[in-house]
Amino acid sequence: MRNFDLSPLYRATVGFDQLAEMMDRVFEKDVSRETYPPYNIEKTGDDAWRITVAVAGFTDEELNVEVKENALLITARKAPDGKERSYLHRGIATRAFERRFALAEHVRVTGAVHENGLLHIDLVREVPEALKPRRIEIASANDIEAKAIEA
Incomplete structure (x- = not known):
């Protein structure tokens, strides 16, 4: 869940769509998923x-x-x-x-x-x-x- 509402940015600017979309992507990403x-x-x-x-x-x-x-x-x-492997530790x-x-x-x-x-x-x-x-x-x-x- 994000804490910022960027809708006023969309209403008050022209031509900055890519910047606003990038900020949306940054805020909506699940950071825990992006480690590997x-x-x-x-x-x-x-x-x-x-x-x-x-x-x-x-x-x-x-x-x-x-x-x-x-x-x-x-x-x-x-x-x-195709090989069956038996790992003792898989790091x-x-x-x-x-x-x-x-x-x-x-x-x-x-x-x-x-x-x-x-x-x-x-x-x-x-x-x-x-x-x-x-x-x-x-x-x-x-x-x-x-x-x-x-x-």
Whole structure:
């Protein structure tokens, strides 16, 4: 149960729908359910990040990484090996999971590597040239008059 009512935010703003929806998602999630598998988010540059997920016991074929509608989705399904096993202690969890990360605009996945039981996913923000700030040259009035006379 959440303690905040965000409906006034919807009524008083235009164009901030994604922000309000993100806040709704954050408040309605069951935090106790989101502990497996453990992960790190590391900043590797000004506009670059790396998500590392602990996926011990899974092979490359059992892992799936996809980007869909500004969300990074990591899933894993353990394939049955057909062997009957009798564990004395089972501390390595190899249960199926689905982990979702919301991606900001212009953030794209550049690669994924599975090594030593860790899945590394590299992200980078690439802002299009049209959205980058640009400097506008300011001309003096004398320059404009001189160009008009030459023409």
